Amino acid sequence: MLTSKKYFLIVLVGVVVIALLSACGASSEAADGAAASSITVGLGTEPPNLDPRNYNYTAGTFAVAWQIFEPLVYHDTRTDELIPGLAESWEQIDPTTYEFKLRQDVTWHDGEPFTAEDVAWTLTRGPRPIQEFGLNPDKPVEVLDDHTIRVYTADPLGYFMVQSIALNLRIMPKHILGDWYADCQTTMTEQGLAAESTGEVCTEVEKNRVWTENIVGTGPFKFKSWEPGVNIVLAANQDYWGGAPKIDEVVFKWVEEEATRIINLESGEYDLILGVPDTDIERLETVDNITVLKSPGYGYDMITLNEAVPALADPRVRQAIAYAVDKQSLMKLFPGVVTRTCGPLSTHSSFYNSDVNCYDYNPDQAKALLAEAGWDANTTLTLKTPPNQQNEAQLIQRNLQDVGIKVDLLTVEAGAYYQEVRDGQSELALYGFSNIVDPDHMYWVFHKDWILGTASAYQNDTVSSLLEEGQTTTDQDQRRQIYNEAQQIIVDDDAAAVFLYSHDDVRAYRTDRLTGIEEMPLPTDVFYWLRSAEVTGS
Amino acid sequence: MLRIIIWRLLQGLITMWLVVTVVFVVMRLSGDPVEMLYAGDPRPEAEREKAALRQALGLTEPLPVQYASFLTQVARLDFGQSFVTRRPVMQMIAQTLPYTLRLTVSAFIVAYLVALPLGIIVALRRNSWLDYSSLVLAMGGVSIPPFWVGLMFILLFALKLDWLPASGVESASAYVLPVIVLAIPRMSFMTRYVRGAMLEVLSADYLRTARAKGLPEGAVVTGHALRNTLIPIVTLVGLQLGYLVGGSVIIEQVFGIPGLGHLLVQSIFNRDFPVVQAAVLILSLSIVLANLLTDLTYPYLDPRIRHE
Numbered sequence: 140m141l142t143s144k145k146y147f148l149i150v151l152v153g154v155v156v157i158a159l160l161s162a163c164g165a166s167s168e169a170a171d172g173a174a175a176s177s178i179t180v181g182l183g184t185e186p187p188n189l190d191p192r193n194y195n196y197t198a199g200t201f202a203v204a205w206q207i208f209e210p211l212v213y214h215d216t217r218t219d220e221l222i223p224g225l226a227e228s229w230e231q232i233d234p235t236t237y238e239f240k241l242r243q244d245v246t247w248h249d250g251e252p253f254t255a256e257d258v259a260w261t262l263t264r265g266p267r268p269i270q271e272f273g274l275n276p277d278k279p280v281e282v283l284d285d286h287t288i289r290v291y292t293a294d295p296l297g298y299f300m301v302q303s304i305a306l307n308l309r310i311m312p313k314h315i316l317g318d319w320y321a322d323c324q325t326t327m328t329e330q331g332l333a334a335e336s337t338g339e340v341c342t343e344v345e346k347n348r349v350w351t352e353n354i355v356g357t358g359p360f361k362f363k364s365w366e367p368g369v370n371i372v373l374a375a376n377q378d379y380w381g382g383a384p385k386i387d388e389v390v391f392k393w394v395e396e397e398a399t400r401i402i403n404l405e406s407g408e409y410d411l412i413l414g415v416p417d418t419d420i421e422r423l424e425t426v427d428n429i430t431v432l433k434s435p436g437y438g439y440d441m442i443t444l445n446e447a448v449p450a451l452a453d454p455r456v457r458q459a460i461a462y463a464v465d466k467q468s469l470m471k472l473f474p475g476v477v478t479r480t481c482g483p484l485s486t487h488s489s490f491y492n493s494d495v496n497c498y499d500y501n502p503d504q505a506k507a508l509l510a511e512a513g514w515d516a517n518t519t520l521t522l523k524t525p526p527n528q529q530n531e532a533q534l535i536q537r538n539l540q541d542v543g544i545k546v547d548l549l550t551v552e553a554g555a556y557y558q559e560v561r562d563g564q565s566e567l568a569l570y571g572f573s574n575i576v577d578p579d580h581m582y583w584v585f586h587k588d589w590i591l592g593t594a595s596a597y598q599n600d601t602v603s604s605l606l607e608e609g610q611t612t613t614d615q616d617q618r619r620q621i622y623n624e625a626q627q628i629i630v631d632d633d634a635a636a637v638f639l640y641s642h643d644d645v646r647a648y649r650t651d652r653l654t655g656i657e658e659m660p661l662p663t664d665v666f667y668w669l670r671s672a673e674v675t676g677s
Numbered sequence: 678m679l680r681i682i683i684w685r686l687l688q689g690l691i692t693m694w695l696v697v698t699v700v701f702v703v704m705r706l707s708g709d710p711v712e713m714l715y716a717g718d719p720r721p722e723a724e725r726e727k728a729a730l731r732q733a734l735g736l737t738e739p740l741p742v743q744y745a746s747f748l749t750q751v752a753r754l755d756f757g758q759s760f761v762t763r764r765p766v767m768q769m770i771a772q773t774l775p776y777t778l779r780l781t782v783s784a785f786i787v788a789y790l791v792a793l794p795l796g797i798i799v800a801l802r803r804n805s806w807l808d809y810s811s812l813v814l815a816m817g818g819v820s821i822p823p824f825w826v827g828l829m830f831i832l833l834f835a836l837k838l839d840w841l842p843a844s845g846v847e848s849a850s851a852y853v854l855p856v857i858v859l860a861i862p863r864m865s866f867m868t869r870y871v872r873g874a875m876l877e878v879l880s881a882d883y884l885r886t887a888r889a890k891g892l893p894e895g896a897v898v899t900g901h902a903l904r905n906t907l908i909p910i911v912t913l914v915g916l917q918l919g920y921l922v923g924g925s926v927i928i929e930q931v932f933g934i935p936g937l938g939h940l941l942v943q944s945i946f947n948r949d950f951p952v953v954q955a956a957v958l959i960l961s962l963s964i965v966l967a968n969l970l971t972d973l974t975y976p977y978l979d980p981r982i983r984h985e
Contacts (some may be wrong), residue, residue: 367935396844396930398827399843399844403844404834405836
């Protein structure tokens with residue numbers, strides 16, 4: 140009897156000791172050498188990697204990676220101006236040729252000099268970048284000297300500087316990645332992968348091997364450490380060509396639960412957070428020492444109307460639907476953080492055509508149009524939504540029922556949702572875009588051959604040729620006219636979709652900790668201003 | 678004894694095989710991981726890349742072939758690479774496991790440290806105010822969702838009182854809130870359970886005998902009653918551990934703990950098959966092992982089982 144008691148005691152004591160030891164272990168791991176000035180940024184999820192050109196878009200990846208890697212030029216979305224980055228000047232020599240003069244005073248974080256070879260390698264390291272940037276496959280780039288490079292596009296590209304160069308191109312170090320990339324291609328070929336696929340696989344699939352350690356860029360902050368699951372630490376680049384940042388260290392942490400993230404900001408655990416839930420914005424604005432930063436969003440939400448569905452083929456029916464939806468009520472679901480947009484661009488874009496018909500809420504007009512089109516009241520349409528947009532869907536359903544259109548709601552899990560809509564398996568669907576910096580985006584959505592074009596079966600030859608023209612015109616004023624006309628047809632004549640609003644980008648920070656944070660100078664560049672921000676409190 | 682252990686292990690293996698097979702099939706029915714990786718990529722080249730990627734990830738093989746290679750991998754204790762991070766799955770799991778172990782083991786200890794003495798005390802003071810208030814608390818503890826309790830605790834202890842951090846794993850204090858929140862439902866349930874088991878034993882004939890032969894009440898309770906109460910309680914340990922591991926999935930999400938549950942949820946969303954399969958395997962292994970340990974403990978508590 141005593142033995143079994145002892146046995147139990149020993150087990151119990153043992154377990155307690157182990158638990159305590161492991162708890163101590165946890166505390167000693169927290170050896171973050173407190174830098175002179177350090178701030179903590181709260182993200183939603185841990186970035187999967189720090190690839191600066193990651194298509195699997197997570198805001199967190201960019202928040203971190205874009206501090207480390209830089210583009211040749213920055214684009215100020217508000218003024219449509221290009222700002223020098225790694226290139227101090229550039230020139231369009233002819234419709235398909237661009238020459239960039241690079242800064243001479245830039246070094247990589249490991250001390251190696253930055254040269255035109257790095258730019259050339261980043262642009263041509265595989266078939267994918269050449270195609271992605273629209274470069275001439277026979278002669279994509281030409282290095283004139285260490286700090287001058289010419290880039291040749293296959294066709295004249297209207298969006299080249301803004302979309303390809305400013306938004307999508309972050310220069311990567313050839314001296315670090317060059318050999319790795321070649322090795323990867325050899326390995327993949329040995330594993331039996333078709334030769335023309337190795338480039339893509341090495342760029343996309345294997346990227347996490349290189350993008351989680353030994354990360355070397357040219358930006359204002361350099362990679363210091365990454366403890367998986369816990370944090371990523373960046374340190375100020377004292378040799379930054381634009382001047383050393385005033386913050387010595389930026390610690391990125393993450394917590395999935397939005398409520399916890401916000402409490403962490405309120406309690407001072409975090410100094411700055413990315414992703415504030417719409418429902419918390421109004422309350423946070425009243426909290427002392429916290430400022431909510433709203434910057435204009437460059438995307439938009441819409442209801443897609445699949446014209447392949449017979450009931451939606453008549454443009455009058457689509458216009459009726461556009462009139463029937465009460466956009467102002469929908470916007471009340473996101474108080475203060477959405478801006479109404481009447482066409483397929485954010486109103487903040489300089490290419491936005493403000494003369495298009497806004498289809499202001501008008502149920503009578505909708506009923507009249509339906510009667511004119513001979514709408515069959517027995518027809519039922521299905522509105523597909525991702526799980527987080529059910530509130531919107533219910534309002535829309537009620538709006539449409541008010542004018543005599545029966546609507547069923549169908550919620551589809553997010554992963555399958557976008558695929559189904561793009562495959563044309565939807566009648567009405569809620570769809571949205573973010574970070575549209577160039578009107579060429581319309582080509583993806585409304586051109587007859589394009590993926591969303593097929594989803595909504597939108598087939599307008601005039602619009603398609605306008606969008607092709609806009610893509611290959613490099614004179615921006617000329618482009619503006621082309622896109623004005625395209626928007627007019629898409630919205631006014633065809634009512635190709637119901638355009639709703641664009642969401643502002645919302646962040647919040649502690650004013651007792653950080654100063655020098657202006658309104659986002661570059662809305663699409665997450666945390667661009669960290670380089671000029673200062674830490675005040677303790 | 679050895680035969681029992683071997684038999685139990687065999688049963689455990691079969692259970693785990695069933696679990697892993699179901700997960701394997703269900704995950705593959707749930708969607709295409711490559712589609713998730715490329716979600717929202719509208720370029721036409723994306724289709725070609727997706728095809729290359731599927732080939733590279735071995736998703737183009739027929740399902741039985743995939744299953745066979747998966748089982749060989751498991752037999753070699755190699756779970757391959759994550760589709761999303763491309764890191765070895767074992768390494769990812771090894772990274773998350775300590776956090777989950779700290780959380781669940783601590784919650785387990787807290788739950789039992791409270792539930793055992795409290796259950797005994799309320800059994801001895803049956804129908805007292807202590808008994809009734811513990812009943813009310815226990816009902817609340819079992820029925821209020823831990824998710825909500827977690828958020829309320831964060832509001833109170835992290836924000837209003839500023840005593841403890843709301844999330845993170847960098848200090849021992851960060852574990853206090855999640856451990857308590859995770860322990861509460863188990864604690865509540867076990868208190869009621871211990872009380873019931875104790876009451877049953879207290880009314881048994883052999884206790885009357887013990888009292889009759891003049892043993893002091895303390896000795897009766899600790900020497901005779903407690904030991905017999907432990908048998909049904911220990912039976913539940915394995916089950917409780919299962920609940921704790923399941924509960925930790927939500928708690929890790931709320932408190933930002935990068936544990937196994939968190940990894941599992943994320944991997945399910947990403948259709949990261951290798952990680953989901955390995956994580957579920959580890960979870961089922963832990964529950965099988967806990968139950969095995971429970972079975973092995975009986976003989977120490979009940980000599981009758983030892984002799985059989």
